[in-house]
Amino acid sequence: MDLSYIINELGEERHQYFNAIAPPIIQTSNFAFDTVDDLRNAFRDEMAGYIYSRGINPTVDILREKLAALDGAEDCLVFNNGAAAIFAGVFAHVKTGDHIVSVQHPYSWAAHLFDKVLPRFGISTTYIDGTSIENFERAILPNTRLIYLESPNSWFFDLQDLSAVAELARSEGIVTFIDNSYCTPLYQQPIKMGIDLAMQTATKFIGGHSDTLGGVLSGSGEMIRKIFDSEFLCVGSGIQPFNAWMLLRGLRTLPARLNQISASTGKVLDWLKSEPKIEETIFPLDPGFAQYELASKQMKGAAGLISFYINMNRVEEIEGFCNRLKHIRMAVSWGGHESLIIPRCSSVSRENFNPDDRTHRMLRLYVGLEDPEYLITDLRQALTGENG
Helix, strand or coil: CCHHHHHHCCCCCHHHHCCCCCCCCCCCCECCCCCHHHHHHHHHCHHHCCCECCCCCHHHHHHHHHHHHHHCCCEEEEECCHHHHHHHHHHCCCCCCCEEEEECCCCHHHHHHHHHHHHHHCCEEEEECCCCHHHHHHHCCCCEEEEEEECCCCCCCCCCCHHHHHHHHHHHCCEEEEECCCCHHHHCCHHHHCCCEEEEECCCCCCCCCCCCCEEEEECHHHHHHHHHHHHHHHCCECCHHHHHHHHHHHHCHHHHHHHHHHHHHHHHHHHHHCCCEEEEECCCCCCCCCHHHHHHHCCCCCCEEEEEECCCCHHHHHHHHHHCCCCEECCCCCCCCCEEEEHHHHCCHHHCCCCCHHHHEEEEECCCCCHHHHHHHHHHHHHCCCC
């Protein structure tokens, strides 16, 4: 299915709403029925029609159809945020006594789920270095029910061989789940590589403007139906119509934004690599990246995020660099129009800062839609402490 068709036409029955180019926001909590039989049929299958916007809503449905097609999936659900999508997708496939294998250093709220919530229900998690398929083989137990992936992750950009993990999991009857927020479906389609469930935080590149939240979970019709009938409806974490409309608006420009961000990222990366005060850069499609060959095989592109180690041995120096930035904002997340930076030392108290621990000297830069020279000038003046 053509990308332009998916983004601009799929799911949009314009003749039903006055041929409006932008679809309406169906901002309603519930829907009326003409007969008791109609209502009775709706109760039998809430996913098949419109009864209550906690479940299915016309505006949300347009977004669902587009996002499922982008992922190459049969169906998808859209949540209020990425953490909610992770919770529902994981919780739907484990029970008391089960075991999960997860890559190390997952998204913080995934780790919270594995470390704080699931143990209350007798569900354990083993963290592994996911760069080796042998580590997955060794970690699988007789009660392993789910493998949780994040490829690449959002700091070190560690990758997993998705096809190999999918093949191993299928042979053991284990569900595979991936956080695909870094790549979006435009740069990586895990379901086509055999992964069962693909999640992305729509807050980031799909929305693109840092003004709404969303989480996407795509997979087979059977899996999505299972999650809808249980976790999705029970927890009530589905996205609201207005937020879905905002994500539809962001989706229109996703390819153009990713193209510009990718080009700008390359220029900023080249400058960082030439700067003596930058010890090392990390970027998955840099030929010097340890898993470059796998990244080139699995990913069609990479945009925005660059991690780097800075040659500064005092926390005050790193803080000074960050505080001097005039146009690059200090904030979490990524994927919006604005460039952002976050230093890892912000999660370490000053007295515990250790320059010999490289992670304390690590920063993550997100390159947004600004001109790359504008960003380079800001980085340069912040490094030198001189206006320029």
